[in-house]
Amino acid sequence: MKKHLLLLPLLAAFVTGCPSNSLKTASSGDKPDILHAALDTTVPPGDDFFTYANGTWLKNNPIPASESNMGIGKKVQDEVYARLRQTSIEAAGANAAAGSNQQKIGDFWAVGLDSAKADKLGATPIKPELDRIAAMKTVAEVPGVIAHEIPLGVRALIGPRVGQDDKNSDKMVLYLRQSGLGLPNRDYYFNTDSRTKNIRAEYLKHVANTFKLLGQDSTTAQANAAKVMALETTLAKSSRKLEALRDPYANYHKMSIAQLNKLTPGIDWKTWLGQMEFTNVDTVIVGQPEFYQTVGQLLKTKPVDDWKAYLTWQVARTFAPTLSRQFVDENFHFYDTVLRGATAIRPRWKRVLDMQENALGDALGQLFVKEYFKPEAKARYDTLVKNVVASFAEHIKKVDWMSAPTKTVALEKLHKITPKVGYPNKWKDYSNLKIDRSSLAENVMRANRWQFNYQQNKLGKPVDRTEWNMTPQTYNAYYSGSNNEIVLPAAAFAIPGLLDADADDALVYGYAGASTIGHELTHGFDDHGSQYDAHGNLHEWWSKDDRKRFNQRVDGIVKQFNGYTLLDSLHINGKATAGENIADLGGIVIGLDAFKKTKQYKEGKKINGLTPVQRYFLGYALGWQMHVRDESLASQLLTDVHSPAQYRVNGPMADVPAFYEAFGIKPGQKLYRPDSTRVVIW
Numbered sequence: 001m002k003k004h005l006l007l008l009p010l011l012a013a014f015v016t017g018c019p020s021n022s023l024k025t026a027s028s029g030d031k032p033d034i035l036h037a038a039l040d041t042t043v044p045p046g047d048d049f050f051t052y053a054n055g056t057w058l059k060n061n062p063i064p065a066s067e068s069n070m071g072i073g074k075k076v077q078d079e080v081y082a083r084l085r086q087t088s089i090e091a092a093g094a095n096a097a098a099g100s101n102q103q104k105i106g107d108f109w110a111v112g113l114d115s116a117k118a119d120k121l122g123a124t125p126i127k128p129e130l131d132r133i134a135a136m137k138t139v140a141e142v143p144g145v146i147a148h149e150i151p152l153g154v155r156a157l158i159g160p161r162v163g164q165d166d167k168n169s170d171k172m173v174l175y176l177r178q179s180g181l182g183l184p185n186r187d188y189y190f191n192t193d194s195r196t197k198n199i200r201a202e203y204l205k206h207v208a209n210t211f212k213l214l215g216q217d218s219t220t221a222q223a224n225a226a227k228v229m230a231l232e233t234t235l236a237k238s239s240r241k242l243e244a245l246r247d248p249y250a251n252y253h254k255m256s257i258a259q260l261n262k263l264t265p266g267i268d269w270k271t272w273l274g275q276m277e278f279t280n281v282d283t284v285i286v287g288q289p290e291f292y293q294t295v296g297q298l299l300k301t302k303p304v305d306d307w308k309a310y311l312t313w314q315v316a317r318t319f320a321p322t323l324s325r326q327f328v329d330e331n332f333h334f335y336d337t338v339l340r341g342a343t344a345i346r347p348r349w350k351r352v353l354d355m356q357e358n359a360l361g362d363a364l365g366q367l368f369v370k371e372y373f374k375p376e377a378k379a380r381y382d383t384l385v386k387n388v389v390a391s392f393a394e395h396i397k398k399v400d401w402m403s404a405p406t407k408t409v410a411l412e413k414l415h416k417i418t419p420k421v422g423y424p425n426k427w428k429d430y431s432n433l434k435i436d437r438s439s440l441a442e443n444v445m446r447a448n449r450w451q452f453n454y455q456q457n458k459l460g461k462p463v464d465r466t467e468w469n470m471t472p473q474t475y476n477a478y479y480s481g482s483n484n485e486i487v488l489p490a491a492a493f494a495i496p497g498l499l500d501a502d503a504d505d506a507l508v509y510g511y512a513g514a515s516t517i518g519h520e521l522t523h524g525f526d527d528h529g530s531q532y533d534a535h536g537n538l539h540e541w542w543s544k545d546d547r548k549r550f551n552q553r554v555d556g557i558v559k560q561f562n563g564y565t566l567l568d569s570l571h572i573n574g575k576a577t578a579g580e581n582i583a584d585l586g587g588i589v590i591g592l593d594a595f596k597k598t599k600q601y602k603e604g605k606k607i608n609g610l611t612p613v614q615r616y617f618l619g620y621a622l623g624w625q626m627h628v629r630d631e632s633l634a635s636q637l638l639t640d641v642h643s644p645a646q647y648r649v650n651g652p653m654a655d656v657p658a659f660y661e662a663f664g665i666k667p668g669q670k671l672y673r674p675d676s677t678r679v680v681i682w
Helices: 034-038 049-060 072-092 101-113 115-121 124-134 139-152 194-213 218-237 257-263 269-275 289-301 304-322 325-338 348-372 375-398 404-416 440-456 505-523 544-562 578-595 599-603 612-622 630-639 645-653 657-663
Strands: 003-005 069-071 158-165 168-178 253-256 283-286 418-422 478-480 485-489 626-628
Touching: 034 049, 034 612, 049 612, 049 645, 069 072, 072 101, 072 348, 072 626, 101 348, 101 440, 115 325, 124 139, 124 304, 124 440, 139 158, 139 269, 139 289, 139 304, 139 440, 158 440, 194 218, 194 304, 194 325, 218 289, 218 304, 253 257, 257 269, 257 283, 257 289, 304 325, 304 348, 304 440, 348 440, 375 404, 375 418, 375 485, 375 505, 375 578, 478 505, 485 505, 505 578, 505 599, 505 612, 544 578, 544 645, 578 612, 578 645, 599 612, 612 645, 612 657, 626 630, 626 645
Parallel strands: 168 283, 418 485
Antiparallel strands: 003 478, 069 626, 158 168, 253 283, 478 485
């Protein structure tokens, strides 16, 4: 499955108020107008529309010390935290039936909040795993230990994953992807700028400090940290860059077990996979063969002590947030302060809720939608999806660069996209997951093992196309190429602090219709998603000439975003972010034409001096209402396929003629692009 995610901070929200079945229009100034209140009118919209749209809000909402960013997602996250916290407190005190979801939520919460117990236990919860690693005598034992750790959630050396076969979406297969790094990606090991060099130095200190917390003396800890860095650097050399990972054909290499053994001499993959309980596997899909060649070489050349250091580190860093305060603080210092710029740790209860979401997301989701997302809300957004799909169909029919035969297939694919709105019809069954009050770390391990088994059990079984891969309380959305579906959790439509009745159509169509629904639909036709057909198979359904003309337009948006400079000398990676940038631009133009069919647009009445089309564009900008610390922004530019929020607004707006018309954009203004350079795709 290929997910294309909106970059939305922390991942949960809810729809406020009591939605009706139709999109209501605010008609007077007596209702709250969050769009007008957020404006910074000292900034010309033609110079920086992002700041014009959001500037006052950004000034009034500084980034908290505990966060690396602040935005609309944080606001709705806080509202959700409050509700999930209350749900968890009630569950912890309910004396619920053993094995019930309520018991599991309550016990996870209770032991998670017990910091005194965590401090007393120290590293004891992970001692069995550390002892297993320390007991290794030879390198021959390394694969077996890795096979034990991976199901617990440890990213140790290899990356097995069960998913739909890209070229046969009706079949679940085993993928092997590059993995095993402690830094965010390969570039952190090799970039020579001062910022990245400092991060590498801090990483070495962090690894050594973690070893000291495990009881190693300073000399041993530093030596082991050097071993970890050397091994990871070798893995990084064979790891692909961010943009290279987006080519589905280049990352698809189907192999028999015999062929995989030949690729990695010395590794017995049948045995190794069997140790992870991947039985009866005759073929695998290797994403990056050169990475696994390096894995094979390392397992022949690195001494067992190097593997002990590496695996000890991987286990410790995975579970550090669940252990005593010393481990938590050390982990926070590097991964949150050094990498992302946060200066204070988030409250423990919020961190526990995040872990609980990962462990029991569907159990929380059932309670969430029952309380906060009514059937009327689902009906409302089902209708909005239909309207945006209809607009996209009109755009496909009208584009001048696509031939009639390809348009026919494109329309077939569009109309076969399955929209999943709000919440799933069936929920995950956690009856086999044990959660108790022994320790937070053990609960997390068991939950990770449960999730691993859940995915593992899909092998050889029919694909469940009804499944969701996000919970309804997640403030995000995705398109799956293999399922040819858009998944829109209830929280994706949230507008913090605003009742639905007070949200005019322009705001809703910009915020939900463009930046979420239209965005995800367009992913089915971006540079990546367009390579999958209506049935979810990796298959070229375009004519050569159509693909060539499409790629010329993609090259235009790549060049446009490559040209943006941030933090003095850093650039957006136009190739890596192309899919998201295409989806943003597509969402805006598709959502706008859907909005033009509404009563509000046709009447043309202003609200607080803003025309309906101006409010539509401001509604889109509301979706990216956030600012980010420099450290986090620098990390995003290296690791994320999404452009920074400011450029997800200013970038596509500079290509949309209706934006120029709505705000009177003229030559000489910073966002102005001549007609000949504006990117037009959908």
